[in-house]
Amino acid sequence: xxxxxxxxxxxxxxxxxxxxxxxxxDARSDFTTAAYYxxxxxxxxxxxxxxxxxxxxxxxxxxxxGNPAEVVANGxxxxxxxxxATLMAMGFGTKYLGIxxxxxxxxxxxFDVARRFQTVDHMIGGRAAWNVVTSxxxxxxxxxxxxxxxxxxxxYDRADEFMEIVLRCWDSWDDDALVVDKxxxxxxxxxxxxxxxxxxxxxKSNGTFTVPRSPQGHPVVIQAGxxxxxxxxxxxxxxxxxxxxxxLEDGKKQYAEFKAAIAGHGxxxxxxxxxxxxxxVVAETRSEAEDKMALIDSLYKEVDGLSLLSEALNFDFKKKxxxxxxxxxxxxxxxxxxxxxxxxxxxxxxxxxxxxFLEVTRRGRPREAIVGSxxxxxxxxxxxxxxxxxxxxxxxxxxxxxxxEDFVKFVVPELQRRGLYRKEYAGATLxxxxxxxxxxxxxxxxxxx
Numbered sequence: 001x002x003x004x005x006x007x008x009x010x011x012x013x014x015x016x017x018x019x020x021x022x023x024x025x026d027a028r029s030d031f032t033t034a035a036y037y038x039x040x041x042x043x044x045x046x047x048x049x050x051x052x053x054x055x056x057x058x059x060x061x062x063x064x065x066g067n068p069a070e071v072v073a074n075g076x077x078x079x080x081x082x083x084x085a086t087l088m089a090m091g092f093g094t095k096y097l098g099i100x101x102x103x104x105x106x107x108x109x110x111f112d113v114a115r116r117f118q119t120v121d122h123m124i125g126g127r128a129a130w131n132v133v134t135s136x137x138x139x140x141x142x143x144x145x146x147x148x149x150x151x152x153x154x155x156y157d158r159a160d161e162f163m164e165i166v167l168r169c170w171d172s173w174d175d176d177a178l179v180v181d182k183x184x185x186x187x188x189x190x191x192x193x194x195x196x197x198x199x200x201x202x203x204k205s206n207g208t209f210t211v212p213r214s215p216q217g218h219p220v221v222i223q224a225g226x227x228x229x230x231x232x233x234x235x236x237x238x239x240x241x242x243x244x245x246x247x248l249e250d251g252k253k254q255y256a257e258f259k260a261a262i263a264g265h266g267x268x269x270x271x272x273x274x275x276x277x278x279x280x281v282v283a284e285t286r287s288e289a290e291d292k293m294a295l296i297d298s299l300y301k302e303v304d305g306l307s308l309l310s311e312a313l314n315f316d317f318k319k320k321x322x323x324x325x326x327x328x329x330x331x332x333x334x335x336x337x338x339x340x341x342x343x344x345x346x347x348x349x350x351x352x353x354x355x356x357f358l359e360v361t362r363r364g365r366p367r368e369a370i371v372g373s374x375x376x377x378x379x380x381x382x383x384x385x386x387x388x389x390x391x392x393x394x395x396x397x398x399x400x401x402x403x404x405e406d407f408v409k410f411v412v413p414e415l416q417r418r419g420l421y422r423k424e425y426a427g428a429t430l431x432x433x434x435x436x437x438x439x440x441x442x443x444x445x446x447x448x449x
Contacts, residue, residue, distance in 0.1 A: 004385055004421050005240070005273050005392025005434060007100075008044045008052040008404060012086055013079035015040055016397035017055070017277075019308060019364050020299040022075050024399035031079065037086055038093025040401050045097040047408030048422055050433045051129060052090060053222065053242075053394070054083035056102035059139030061311035064303070065318040076307045076364075084116060091124030098430030100129030100222050106155050107135060107144040110165035111205055117219045118170060118211040126215030126429035131222040132237065134159050136336035137314035149314060152335055156229045161200040163221075163237050164446060168196050169209040170218035171441035172449055178212045188212075194449040216429035217438040226339035235261035237444065239436055240273045242394050244367075246343070251276060251389030266445055271437060273391040278381065279366035281398060282410045286372045293371045296398045304364030309357055312337045317354055325351040366398055374410035381411075382420055 013031045014021040021027055030036045044052050060078050062068035072078050083101040091099050101120075103113050113130065121128040134155035135141075141149040150158070177192035195208045223238035225231055234241050235258060243258075245251030259269035281296065283289040310317045314336035320326065328351065334341045344352050344360045357363070370380045384390055397403030415421035426432045442448060 001419060002391075003419075004381070004415065005275050006047070006049045006421065007240075007242070007275055007392065007394045008040070008049050009277065009394045009396040010037075010040065010052050010054045011056070011077070012054070012081040012083060013075075013077060015400040016403070018296075018366065018396075018398055019061075019074075019076040019304040020296075020301065021397065021399045023299045024296070024402070026402045027399040028401065032081060034089035034093070037090040040404060041090040041094040041097055041099070043401050043404045043408055045094045047404070047412045048425060049097060049395075050392075051098035051100055051430060053100040053129070053131060054086060054102060055131070056080060056083045056133075057137075057140060057311065058104065058107060058135060059137065059143045059311075061139075061307045063137060063139055063314065063316050064307040064310035066316060070303055071307050074301060074303050074307075076304055084120060087128070088120060088123065091120070091127060096127070096425040096428065096433065098127045098129055098220070098433060099124065100131050100220070102131040102133055104133050104135045104140070105159040105162040106150055107140065107146075110162045110203060111169065111207070111209070113162075114166040114169035114209065115211055118214055121214035121216065121219045122211070126431070128214075129220035129222050129240075129430060131224070131242075132159065132163070133224075137311055139311070149335060152227070152338055153229045156225070156233050158202040159233060160236070161198075161203045163444075164200070165196070165198050165203060165205045167218075167441045167444060167446060168198065168449060169205075170213070171446075172196055172209045173212045175213050175217070196449060216431040217440075220430050220434065220436060227337070227342070230339065231258065231261065234258070235267075236265050238272060239439070240275065240434065242275055242277065243390070244277045245389060246368075248384060248387060248389055251384065252387055255389050267443075271435075273434060273436075275392040275394050276384065276390040277367075277396055278393045279369040279396050279398065280377045280403070280407055280411060281366070281369050281371045282374060282377045282406050284373065284410070286376060289371045289373065289376075293369060296366065296369075300365050302358075305358045305362075306354070308363045309361065312340055312363065317357070320354050322355045323353050325353050327351065366396070369398075374414040377407075377411050378414040378418065381415065382418065385420065 087099045087101040117130045138149050172194045174192035179186045198205045221239045223234040224242040225234045262269040281293045306317045313334040315334050348356045370377050
């Protein structure tokens with residue numbers, strides 16, 4: 001029987017997408033310690049989540065107003081410790097939970113990413129995943145020594161080459177290449193370790209990769225591109241995809257279109273999972289959950305939404321009055337998350353204002369939170385799952401670890417009772433627990449080394 005994928009959405013500092021989460025009276029504030037992440041990982045593992053996933057940016061969201069003082073004072077996602085190191089801390093505190101981390105194809109080098117994530121996969125027993133991003137704004141460019149961020153589609157063109165190099169690195173060792181036979185003196189079969197030679201428009205890499213295959217072959221590849229170019233990239237490369245569909249009917253339509261796009265690349269769409277974001281606010285009763293939601297809403301500040309919009313769209317929203325319409329040139333110049341801009345324009349059916357962006361995106365607030373009892377939340381998740389709008393959910397917390405503790409306590413047993421969610425892990429690796437096959441570069445249509 002088809003069963004749900006469940007992913008915990010995490011970030012350094014808040015371990016949630018909400019900038020206001022740190023203000024919640026029950027939120028832990030020891031987010032620079034290993035114990036913080038290990039506790040969250042253990043809660044997710046108790047709930048049989050397949051994966052905890054760390055989002056990341058390479059800069060504070062300080063484009064708003066051109067001055068970091070306001071976002072620092074208000075704690076708008078200002079702490080972003082390295083997610084790969086954080087992943088390791090969580091991995092050492094868990095046994096079965098898969099853990100994914102973000103790394104940018106725009107600001108890192110493919111050999112480095114391939115080596116780092118393959119090493120992590122060894123260290124935590126085949127439970128690692130890499131979230132492939134192209135980054136979004138000039139703040140990241142400045143931190144990484146660049147004058148400005150690359151143009152949107154060019155970032156994905158570079159990322160295509162990046163993927164070819166990483167996947168070929170991971171495929172350059174055969175599963176049985178490593179021998180370490182002290183009697184014969186053979187360390188590894190030389191014919192089973194191949195050299196990479198790649199020369200592209202943006203990148204080149206020529207050499208021999210240094211890390212053998214891991215217990216699951218190599219890390220799982222995650223992607224979340226939602227622009228037209230981003231969707232093409234996801235359909236080509238991703239093994240699991242994170243999406244944010246606005247409603248059920250649109251979700252069913254986009255889900256079917258994306259699965260068809262995967263098949264169009266010669267890949268099996270049933271072996272690529274699509275997981276939509278969900279904000280559950282759950283309690284023993286619906287009334288108690290509504291009280292929780294009222295508290296969460298009270299924590300939001302307008303600077304949260306404006307700072308996060310400026311970050312996501314690479315445009316300083318402080319330059320515009322709240323009810324001043326953006327010009328066509330300004331909209332065209334938003335080079336960050338273009339799918340977000342497009343959605344606002346489609347829903348307003350005119351040149352939107354700053355207020356329109358805040359209301360449509362609900363940036364900094366839980367968008368369409370699922371508020372209620374265990375039955376209420378489970379009914380909602382089941383409906384989306386059964387109607388084929390998704391294969392699972394990326395659970396975004398309103399505060400941590402409380403959101404995940406409530407979900408595991410109330411919702412997980414209800415989903416298990418309905419036969420929609422596993423009661424035990426299927427195996428030791430992330431691929432086993434997500435029902436994903438071991439992959440070689442040929443499975444992406446790449447020629448063998």
